[in-house]
Amino acid sequence: MTRPALAGIVLVVGLLLLADLLVVNDTLGDVASVVVAGVVLVAAGAALAAAAALAIRRGADLWRRRGDPVGAALVLLGMGAVLVAGLRPGATGAGDPAVGWLVAALLVPLGATVFGLLFVSTLAAMWRSLDRRPPQAVLTGLAAAAVVVLLLPIGGAPGAWLASAAGWTLAVPIGAALRGLLIGVAILAAVAAARTLFGIGGDDA
Amino acid sequence: MPDPAEALGEVVRFVGGILSSSTLRFETGPTLVLLGVLLVFLQLVARPISRWSSADAAGLGGVGRAMALAAESGTDAVVSLGSAGLARATDALARLQTLAALPVLAHVARASARAGVPLRVLTADAFSAAVAASTLEAAHASTATPERVGRSRIVVTGDGRTVSAGLVMTARAHPAAAFALGSLREEAALHLDGLRGGAGALVAGTAEPSQVPTLIASGATGVLVGAEPFQVAADLRSDIAQRTTVLAGNRLLWLAVAVILVGSALALAGVVDIRGFLVGTGAE
Numbered sequence: 294m295t296r297p298a299l300a301g302i303v304l305v306v307g308l309l310l311l312a313d314l315l316v317v318n319d320t321l322g323d324v325a326s327v328v329v330a331g332v333v334l335v336a337a338g339a340a341l342a343a344a345a346a347l348a349i350r351r352g353a354d355l356w357r358r359r360g361d362p363v364g365a366a367l368v369l370l371g372m373g374a375v376l377v378a379g380l381r382p383g384a385t386g387a388g389d390p391a392v393g394w395l396v397a398a399l400l401v402p403l404g405a406t407v408f409g410l411l412f413v414s415t416l417a418a419m420w421r422s423l424d425r426r427p428p429q430a431v432l433t434g435l436a437a438a439a440v441v442v443l444l445l446p447i448g449g450a451p452g453a454w455l456a457s458a459a460g461w462t463l464a465v466p467i468g469a470a471l472r473g474l475l476i477g478v479a480i481l482a483a484v485a486a487a488r489t490l491f492g493i494g495g496d497d498a
Numbered sequence: 499m500p501d502p503a504e505a506l507g508e509v510v511r512f513v514g515g516i517l518s519s520s521t522l523r524f525e526t527g528p529t530l531v532l533l534g535v536l537l538v539f540l541q542l543v544a545r546p547i548s549r550w551s552s553a554d555a556a557g558l559g560g561v562g563r564a565m566a567l568a569a570e571s572g573t574d575a576v577v578s579l580g581s582a583g584l585a586r587a588t589d590a591l592a593r594l595q596t597l598a599a600l601p602v603l604a605h606v607a608r609a610s611a612r613a614g615v616p617l618r619v620l621t622a623d624a625f626s627a628a629v630a631a632s633t634l635e636a637a638h639a640s641t642a643t644p645e646r647v648g649r650s651r652i653v654v655t656g657d658g659r660t661v662s663a664g665l666v667m668t669a670r671a672h673p674a675a676a677f678a679l680g681s682l683r684e685e686a687a688l689h690l691d692g693l694r695g696g697a698g699a700l701v702a703g704t705a706e707p708s709q710v711p712t713l714i715a716s717g718a719t720g721v722l723v724g725a726e727p728f729q730v731a732a733d734l735r736s737d738i739a740q741r742t743t744v745l746a747g748n749r750l751l752w753l754a755v756a757v758i759l760v761g762s763a764l765a766l767a768g769v770v771d772i773r774g775f776l777v778g779t780g781a782e
Binding site for chain 1: 516519520521522523524529532533535536538539540543585590591594597598623624625627628654658660663664667684685687688690691705707708710711712714715716717723724725728729739742743746747750751754
C-alpha cells in the first residue's frame, strides 16, 4: 500500500475516533465500534501468529541445538503447561483453576522475586552515582536522605514535627515537581497523539 | 440517475441529523482544551518554520563515535524500546512512548548501518517488533546498506515488565552501547542495571515522572526525562513534523503556565477560584 493511502486511512480513522471521543452519537458510536473491533481482531490475529512463531522458533532452536536450548525448553514447557491446563477436556479456558494456579503459584512469585532485587539494585545505583558526583545525582541522593530522615519512626513532639514536615515535603516541593513533569508530559503526549491521529509523521518508519 | 442536488440535500440532511441528535461527551471546558491542542498543532503545521536552535540532548549526537568503538571491538549495540510495546494491556501514555522512541531507533540504526555494527532491538510485543523491523529496513535503505540488515536482530522480550527486566539482566552479550527509550516503570532500575552492566555507554529516557530519580541514579551517560523523550527527535534530524511537535508543545506549555499564573492570581485576589476547572474536578 502506498504511503498516501496509509496516511489517508490513518487520517479518516483518526478523525472518526476523535469525533467519537468528543461527541455522543449512536451512528458515530456504531461506526467507531466497528473500526475498533476490526483493530482488535487484527491485533488478536497478530498475537496468535507471534505466539506460534515463538513456539516454532524455540522448537527449531531445541531441535538443531543452537542458541539457548535450556531457555527454549523452558519456554516450550511453559507454553505447553498453560495450553494443557486451559484447553484440556472439561477446562474453562483462561478462567480455569489450573491456569489460575499456574499464574498464582509460579508466575506471581517469580515476578516478586525479580522485583525483590530492586532493594539491592537501587542502593547500588545510588552508591555508584554518588561516587561519580554529577550534580543531579548528588541532589537526588540528598533529597532521598532527607525524606528518609523525615520518615523515621520517632514518637512524641519531634516525631509529630517530622511527620508534618514529611507531609509538607510531599505536598509542596515533591508535588510541584511531579505536577510540573506531568503537565509537560501530558501536553507533549497530546501533541504527539494529535500528530498520529492526523497521520503526520517523519520518513523513518 | 439521482439528481445531484437531491443527493447533496440527502448528505446535508444526514449530517444535520447526526449533529442534531448528538451531545458533547465532556463539559465545554475539556472539549475546548482538546480542540485547542489540535488547533495549535495544525496552525503550526500550516506555517513554515524558519528558526530552530539544535541541542545535543543526552549526547545522542555522538552516537557515531559509539558505533566506531563497537565496530573496532567487534560487538553490537542494543536499543530497548521499553516495556510497554504498542498493543500490550497498558495505558496509552506508556504505549505512546514506544512510538516516540522510534525516531531515536532510526537515528541509532542509521549510525550502526554506516559503521557495519549489528543492532539488537528489544521490544515488548509483536507490533512494536514489526514497526522496529520496518524502521531498521528504512535506515539501511537510506544509507544504501541493505546487505547489512540481516545482521541486526529484533528480540521480543515477552509480555510483562518483569519478563522484560529479567531478560535484560540475564543477557550474556556485552554491547558497546545501549539505548533504553520508552516506558520504564517499576522495572526501570533492573532494566537499566542490566543494560549498563554489559554496555560501554548507556543512554536512558522515559516520560514516566516517577522514574526520574531512577534514571539519574542509573549511571547512564545521557538521560532524557519528562517531556524530553517526545522532543529529542527534533534535534536528531531536520524533520519538519518533529520540530512542529516541539514548537506546538512549547506554545501549549506557555499557555498552561499563563493559565496557572493568572488562575492563581485571580484565586488569591478572591475574584474567582478556577482550581476545580484546572484540576478537572469541577467548581468547588
